[in-house]
Amino acid sequence: MKFSQSKTKTASASQKFIEIQDIKDNVVILKNGGLRIICIASSINFNLKGTDEQKAIVSHFQGFLNSLDFPLQILISSRKLDINPYLDNLKELAKTQENELLHAQTLEYTEFVKKFVEITDVMKKSFYLIIPYNPMGAKKENVLDKVKYIFKPQEVIKKISSEKFKEYQEQLEQRATHITNGLIQIGIKTKILNTKQLTRLFYEFYNPGRN
Numbered sequence: 001m002k003f004s005q006s007k008t009k010t011a012s013a014s015q016k017f018i019e020i021q022d023i024k025d026n027v028v029i030l031k032n033g034g035l036r037i038i039c040i041a042s043s044i045n046f047n048l049k050g051t052d053e054q055k056a057i058v059s060h061f062q063g064f065l066n067s068l069d070f071p072l073q074i075l076i077s078s079r080k081l082d083i084n085p086y087l088d089n090l091k092e093l094a095k096t097q098e099n100e101l102l103h104a105q106t107l108e109y110t111e112f113v114k115k116f117v118e119i120t121d122v123m124k125k126s127f128y129l130i131i132p133y134n135p136m137g138a139k140k141e142n143v144l145d146k147v148k149y150i151f152k153p154q155e156v157i158k159k160i161s162s163e164k165f166k167e168y169q170e171q172l173e174q175r176a177t178h179i180t181n182g183l184i185q186i187g188i189k190t191k192i193l194n195t196k197q198l199t200r201l202f203y204e205f206y207n208p209g210r211n
Contacts, residue, residue, distance in 0.1 A: 034134045037172040039190040041127040057186045064182035073130035081124040
């Protein structure tokens with residue numbers, strides 16, 4: 001019982017350092033009153049493009065950045081790829097191979113992939129676009145504010161009415177549409193993360209190493 005209480009107190013104390021108040025209707029609500037929509041973005045292999053294509057991509061991206069009248073944060077997440085499900089599928093495939101040569105080759109390939117992963121970290125990169133909207137009254141923290149918050153955390157939570165939330169959500173979605181239309185010109189597709197995906201994303205961020 002004592003362990004349970006201690007664990008609860010630790011979790012409660014840790015939550016004070018998390019700036020997220022809630023996730024609602026695909027929108028992240030911060031404790032300072034700010035709101036965020038997060039999009040996941042596809043990628044392009046810039047190095048495989050020809051010189052003219054590379055110049056066109058750079059030109060379009062420059063134009064896209066110049067068209068923004070709001071800040072945009074780009075986050076790249078790198079995680080070690082769990083290759084075990086792929087290896088399990090290969091083993092199952094080997095069992096179904098009636099041809100002895102194909103059976104042996106499948107097992108050899110499985111062993112090759114396993115050894116390759118052991119000596120090389122296979123990373124999965126994900127690209128996120130964090131789109132902000134800070135209503136009037138949302139506190140903008142500077143470096144000193146963050147330092148004070150670390151040493152003396154305070155639960156200052158801005159409440160947002162349902163009507164205002166819908167208004168702010170529309171503003172965020174308009175910004176997301178602008179970003180989608182701008183990046184599609186260089187071959188990058190974006191998609192807004194829904195509430196379930198956002199919850200999963202932040203769980204993985206705050207609990208590295210857990211699935």
